Amino acid sequence: MPQSQKRSAVPLLCAVLAALSLMCAPVAAAEPPSRMGPQVVDSAEVLSGADEARVLAAVDRLYRDHQVKLWVIYVRDFAATAPRDWAARTSELSGFSDRDLLLAVAVDDRGYWLDGILPDEVSDGELDSLLAGTVEPALRERKWAQAGVDTADGIGAAMRGGGVSMRWLAGIAVVVVAIAGGLILFSRARRRAADRAALDTARGIDPTDSAALAALSLPTLHALSRERLVEIDDAVRTSTEELALAASEFGDTAVTPFRTALDAARAATAKAFTIRQQLDDAIPETPDQQRSMLIELLTTAGKADHELDAQVSDFDAMRDLLIDAPARLDGLTRDLVDLTARTPASDAELARLNSAYPASVLAPIRDNVRMATERIGFAEQNIDTARAALTRPVGQQGGAVAAIRGAEGAIGQARALLDAVDQAATNIQQARDGLPAALDELRGDLATAAGLTDFGGPELTAAVGTATTALSGAAAAADTDPLGAFHQAVTADAELDRAIAAASDRKLAVEDLRRRLDRALTDAAARIDAAASYISTRRGGVDAEARTRLSEAQRHLDEARGLAATAPDRALAGAQTAADLGGRALRQAQASVRAWESRQPMAGGGGQTGAVLGGILLDGFLRGSIGGAGRRGGFGGGGYRPGSFGGSSGSRRVSRGGRF
Incomplete structure (x- = not known):
């Protein structure tokens, strides 16, 4: 063979041998989920010795600083299993606890997944930023070790929180x-x-661990109790709203287990607020009594929280928001159109009321139309976000769930805000209509009291003086403040009636008392409704004191209604106490919201700020004021999340990942 032909045959022969070697090379077997051994496993053989040491150092650093274990495994593929399922099964086989996280990377499949319970100090937004902005770019560039190091260091940095x-x-x-x-x-x-x-x-203490709670100092127990009250109250309110939506979709029978859990949690929450009210009142308790009451409060609130959390999985399974999501979004859009159409009329009604009554009368609803407009805008943004999420491939549509919940919450609160404006005129008109009769009753009782001077004693004398003052004041304020005038007349008349009842044995005294009781119950209910509406639509900025007063006001009103038929005199006293506490709850809530607004970075709010104030997006309110920045991220940093049915903590399980 000529030399030139020999030279040309050599490359061809090498190519053939190379092809044969590839054909004969062993094919890497797919790796099914299995129990993790070392904390860093490189089944895909993509790490050098130095790379593996870097990843080990990073996960060791995370555990040393924060006691969180990050497990990292590199495999060729996920064995034809969905990344989410592969990672979840590996975590289950490995017996991981709620302080373990697993990062699984399939180098050939170009997929990854992070599985585990997200630490409280890390917000959802911080995790999304870490995965999308740091980990995924490293994986795309085949920087396998760097992706593991960045995951460990990023979680550690978020937990430190600056x-x-x-x-x-x-x-x-x-x-x-x-x-x-x-x-x-x-x-x-x-x-x-x-x-x-x-x-x-x-x-971090289990609320059922009485021994651990007893070891805490009194100031810590007081601060913790206020936090827990705000958290469980928000949880109950949000669960109530979510349950109403679920009942409208699936019927009362389907939601019976959740309603039972919510009723139990609501009763436990009321009991906890009662204890807090006793601690806050003017009657002092010894340190030992305070400790015992605080431990009972925390245990009661913790039990309510756990009862709600126990229903989260079943509730979410029943109300899977991705099922028929387009139709759900269409319904939300129709609600949005209806609310938008209502806004001008409500705004005009508010303007009319402002021109007719002093600002103090309308303080509870002064900002309702503006806030409703903000909630409408926020709902519209979330509807758009949800529709965009639904266009993504299956498995990447999870963002639609949070967006739908956010839109539902915003629409519900916008409706409540506008309803409060529309109802205000009715309440004022009821007070205006009832005021002449109340004043006539007061005048009649003053005339009756004049014939009982010899029998009434100091109590009747004082009641007559108060009633005379109230009569002139209520008559003067009838046009400008009918609600206040009605309350003043009813309160003075109730005091005068008690004095007359004590000095007179006339049969009609009881009937008169019952009529006054009806008005007192109406007055208390109106004041409690105003406070409840205000707190529910601004609960992100309302502290424990206002909520405690409101809970106590409702308790006294319920007791008064229960005693109305058998003990009207005691019922009247309870109704008056309820009205007084309802007014105090509203005043304290308004002061709390003003303090919250003064801490915000921008005046005027905006859609997201309004959603945080309304409790649609949740944040650690009291933790920001008591303990610094709190456990979640700040405004604009992704530290907020929409509420759902369940307790204050809900589920913090991480299941994030995708392709790179």
């Missing part, structure tokens, strides 16, 4: 101790830091 480290505090402590003049400031700062640390520790 807070003050203990080493830094220790350094500051040394400096401050060295400066005698700063000793007082340092002592206060250290006490606050200790209180925050104690509160952070207390948040």
Whole structure:
């Protein structure tokens, strides 16, 4: 063979041998889910020794700093199994706890999944930003080790949250101790830091563990109780709204188990608020009594929370928002159109009321139309977001669920806000219509009291003086403040009637008392409704004190209604107490909302700020005021999430991933 032909045959022969070697090479078997051994497993053989050491160092650092275990596994593929199912099955076989996270990467399938319980300190937005902005780009560039390191370091950074480290505090402590003049400031700062640390520790205690709760200091127990009251009250309110939607879809029979759990949680919550009211009233308790009451409060609220959380999975399974989602969104759009059409009339009604009555009379509904407009805008954004999410491939439509819930919550609150404006005129008209009769009753009782001077004593004298003042004041305010005038007349008349009843043995006294009781019950119900509507549509900015007063007002009103037939005198006293507490609840809620609004970065709010204030998007309100920045991210950082049926914690399970 000529030399040139030999040279040309060599490349051909090499190519043939290479092809044969590829044909004979063993095919990597698919790897099914199995129990994890080491914390970093490289079945795909894509890590060098140095790379594996870097990933191990990162996961060890995460555990050392935050006691969270991140397990990382690299495989060739997910064995024809959905990434979500492969990762979940591996976690199950490995016996992972709620402090374990699994990052599974299929290098040939170009897929990954993160599975486990997301730490409370990490918000959903922070996790999404980490995965989409850091981990996925590293995987796309085949930087396998870097993806594992970034996952561990990103979770650690989110858990730190930019807070003050203990080493830094220790350094500051040394400096401050060295400066005698700063000793007082340092002592206060250290006490606050200790209180925050104690509160952070207390948040992790099982509320049924009475021994662990008993070991906490009284200030920590008080702070924790206020947090838990806000959380369980928000959970009950949000669950009530979600249950109403579910009942309209599936009927009362289908939601019976959830209604039973909600009723039990509502009763437990009312009991917890009663305990808080007793702690807040003017009657002092000993430290031992306070500790016992606080432990009972926390245990009661924790039980209510757990009862709701136990129903979350079944509730979500029943009300899978991705089923028939387009039709659901069409219904929400129709609701949105109806509310938008209602807004001008409500705005005009509010303007008419403003021109007719002083600002103090309309304070509870002054911002309702503006807030309803914000909720409508927020709902519209979420509907658009949900429709966009539904255009994605199956398995990537999860964002539609949160968007639908957000839209439903916003539409519900917009309707409640506009209803409150429309109902205000009815309440005012009822007060205006009932005022002449109330004033006539008061005048008649004053005339009756004049003939009982010798029998009434100091009580009757005082009641007559109060009634005379109230009569002139209510008559003067009849046109400008009929609600206030009605309340003033009813209250004075009730006091006068009790004095007359004590001084007179006339049979008609009881009938008169019953008529006054009816008006007192109407007055109390109106004041409680106003406070409840205000708190429900602004619950993101309302603290425990206002909620406690409202819960107590409702309890006294319920008791008054129960006693109306058998003990009208006691029922009247209960109704008056309910009216007084309802008014205090509203005033305290308004002050709480003003304080919340003053802390916001931008005046005027906007759709998202309004959703946070309305409790549609949830955030740790009291934790921001008691313990710094709280456990979730800040405004605009993805630290908010829409509420759903269940307790205050809900589910924090992570199941995120995709293709890269």
